[in-house]
Amino acid sequence: MQSKRALIMLALSVLAGLAAVILAARWMGQQAAGEKSSVLVATRDLELGQAITAQMLQPIAWPAGSQPEGSFNDVKLLEGRVVRAGIYKGEPVLEPKLAPEGTKAGLDSVIKPGHRAITVKVNEVVGVAGFLAPGSYVDLLVNINDDRDKSISRVVLERIMVLAVAQEANRPDNSKARVVNAVTLEVLPEQAEKIDLARNVGTLSLMLRNQVDIEGTPTNGITREDLFDPTAAAKKTAAAPAPQPQATPVRRAAPRPAAPRPVTEAAGTVEVIRGTQKSTSNF
Known part of the structure; x- marks a missing residue:
């Protein structure tokens, strides 16, 4: 009885393993068959000021929705465009590395x-x-x-x-x-x-x-x-002297007004001349 139960458990384990393998294979097949896109890459090093031709490009598969910004998937859009920044072999051709449309080939285009x-x-x-x-x-x-x-x-x-x-x-x-x-x-x-x-x-x-x-x-x-x-060099780059810290102002008591000095009446002198005699009187 126990051996029969063991066989049943073993069979169930084998069936569960097979089911897991089948589900994993189906999931991987769905992922492989997911939506794909293409991005044009350079087949050779592209030089500055060079005009692009169809022979310089090839499409490669790229996951949809994750293409590099500014990339291309149509060769006709790139034919005749001028390279403004160097592009290496196998590198996606991006709009920022190209001169504006209508630019002629040459150094002046970069x-x-x-x-x-x-x-x-x-x-x-x-x-x-x-x-x-x-x-x-x-x-x-x-x-x-x-x-x-x-x-x-x-x-x-x-x-x-x-x-x-x-x-x-x-x-x-x-x-x-x-x-x-x-x-x-x-x-x-x-x-x-x-x-x-x-x-x-x-x-x-x-x-x-x-x-x-x-x-x-x-x-x-x-x-x-x-x-x-x-x-x-030190003289030319020497920093300006740091400003001196301002001292805290000290409050001083207002000076007492000085006592008024007594007014002294100015003395007057009168000189009197009478004939040949001269006299002086003080007031």
Whole structure:
């Protein structure tokens, strides 16, 4: 009797296991057959200023409702669009990385509205030993003689983006330094005026900065005298003396009025002349 009961319990356990396996398989099949969408990704690295063609794109499956914002699933919407920011192979093509519709291919298509591109002649020193690359940010330093014919070096512009190095507008795959003879910068019109004046009246240098560093660092510049004076920097950056704490006012008793002085009548003198005689009388 007990063995029969054990067999029944074993059979029930096997049936429950089979039911669980069937339900799990059915659930997984439903999930696999769920709604799918597609997103267009790049089949190669897309360069700045390059026009997109159909051969540069391929669709990949993407869960419906979770597509990246600004993505595309129709090749016709992307044909002829110009790349404004580098897109790597396998990366979804997004609207923020494209130039406005109707833009023609070329470096001018990647310039932000209101900005301009200006080229600066550089050498190994000015070009930060060849470590500049498109997308880098630099500060501009100028060395000139002021009105008193004194040399001064000072930062005139900060966080300027490099559009192109020589004739290349793409960031190289490796970080090997390349010495070039020209760098193209993206600036505002008033910044272009400063650069044009600086390179004609003095010596221009570039300083490479961290891409995520957006804080400005105002400076007062440095002269030849400051260069050999170890206390010059401290003098220029010395804080103003702290205000002295105000003393608590002390109340003083009002002075007693002085006793009135007795009025002394002024004495009068009369001089009387009679003929040849003269006399004086006091009153």
